[in-house]
Amino acid sequence: MATQQTLLIIGIFVLAGFDGCFSVIPEEEQNPNFWYVKGKEALHTSLSMKPNLHRAKNLILFLGDGMGISTVTAARIMKGQMEGKTGEESVLAMDTFPHLALSKTYNVDQQMPDSAATATAYLCGVKANYGTLGLSATARRKDCSSAKGNEVKSILHQAKMAGKSVGIVSTARVQHASPAASYSHTPERDWYSDKELPSEAITGGCKDIAYQLVHNTDINVILGGGRQYMFPKETVDPEYSTVTGSRQDKTNLVDVWLRSRNNAKYVWNKKDFDAINEDNTDYLMGLFEPKDTRYELERDPSMDPSLTEMVEKAIKILRKNSTGFYLFVEDKLISCLVSIA
Numbered sequence: 001m002a003t004q005q006t007l008l009i010i011g012i013f014v015l016a017g018f019d020g021c022f023s024v025i026p027e028e029e030q031n032p033n034f035w036y037v038k039g040k041e042a043l044h045t046s047l048s049m050k051p052n053l054h055r056a057k058n059l060i061l062f063l064g065d066g067m068g069i070s071t072v073t074a075a076r077i078m079k080g081q082m083e084g085k086t087g088e089e090s091v092l093a094m095d096t097f098p099h100l101a102l103s104k105t106y107n108v109d110q111q112m113p114d115s116a117a118t119a120t121a122y123l124c125g126v127k128a129n130y131g132t133l134g135l136s137a138t139a140r141r142k143d144c145s146s147a148k149g150n151e152v153k154s155i156l157h158q159a160k161m162a163g164k165s166v167g168i169v170s171t172a173r174v175q176h177a178s179p180a181a182s183y184s185h186t187p188e189r190d191w192y193s194d195k196e197l198p199s200e201a202i203t204g205g206c207k208d209i210a211y212q213l214v215h216n217t218d219i220n221v222i223l224g225g226g227r228q229y230m231f232p233k234e235t236v237d238p239e240y241s242t243v244t245g246s247r248q249d250k251t252n253l254v255d256v257w258l259r260s261r262n263n264a265k266y267v268w269n270k271k272d273f274d275a276i277n278e279d280n281t282d283y284l285m286g287l288f289e290p291k292d293t294r295y296e297l298e299r300d301p302s303m304d305p306s307l308t309e310m311v312e313k314a315i316k317i318l319r320k321n322s323t324g325f326y327l328f329v330e331d332k333l334i335s336c337l338v339s340i341a
């Protein structure tokens with residue numbers, strides 16, 4: 001009997017698939033009782049939810065950069081349609097989370113916000129000016145002298161101070177605005193390396209974001225793109241012979257990072273990444289592209305790990321800390337139109 005039912009359901013899906021368009025209104029959705037039952041179920045689930053009063057040990061923050069409500073709606077419909085249904089009735093894993101909230105992450109000085117000041121809002125808890133990172137709104141964009149004394153602390157920094165291991169994983173360059181709000185304080189999100197720093201910022205004592213990645217909060221796991229900002233301009237990229245580092249100060253920041261840490265490893269390709277033994281690695285930096293990594297559809301799986309693989313590796317290293325860990329995960333490459341922000 002069970003087998004017959006299963007076959008019947010598959011049959012309906014195949015028919016809908018052959019139909020080519022989705023003009024067929026699902027039988028059940030025409031019946032008001034279907035919706036009443038669903039409503040009752042939802043109410044029952046909410047009423048029977050027990051508040052979790054335990055104290056969390058670990059925290060993973062996933063950020064979909066450019067993934068607003070309409071992008072999520074499009075994803076839900078597409079998931080359903082790929083299963084041969086009309087789409088809207090589909091349920092994403094995140095739709096089933098017990099708690100959902102919306103939060104405003106606006107910029108203080110203008111209406112269209114950017115990733116730097118919004119990341120400062122959700123990672124440091126302080127709303128900020130457009131284009132600035134890890135600074136309160138007292139600081140002004142590109143004004144080095146306005147930065148000093150206006151630094152705000154990120155959740156990554158606070159987790160580290162609380163004795164946890166910490167990490168960042170991103171499909172963007174790791175010096176990009178969203179991850180950089182975890183560890184840098186700068187009035188200009190585009191100051192990736194000292195090449196981008198104007199001379200008055202250098203004489204004013206401001207440091208580029210790549211420098212701050214290595215010298216500020218001690219981060220256990222750093223995975224993503226952004227190789228070029230770590231190496232001197234004389235250094236040719238190991239993967240692309242036409243690309244060189246961008247640093248003018250002749251500093252190899254990867255070496256600086258490795259030298260001052262125990263059990264630290266640096267990798268730039270999938271083979272070396274796979275060979276990392278989490279048991280004897282306490283620090284891992286993996287930079288797989290000179291700038292941002294590629295879209296998942298364009299990724300060469302023999303050269304670069306996927307976001308999932310990076311997250312798995314990060315957790316295996318970070319979870320060795322008995323006090324717990326904090327991990328920031330960003331997929332920047334979700335919607336190409338919105339990813340400019």
Ligand SMILES: *[C@@H]1O[C@H](CO)[C@@H](O)[C@H](O)[C@H]1NC(C)=O
Binds near residue numbers: 162163164321322
């Ligand atoms: C856990 O993290 C803290 C803070 O970084 C560090 O001092 C401690 O050594 C770590 N413990 C382990 C077991 O890795």
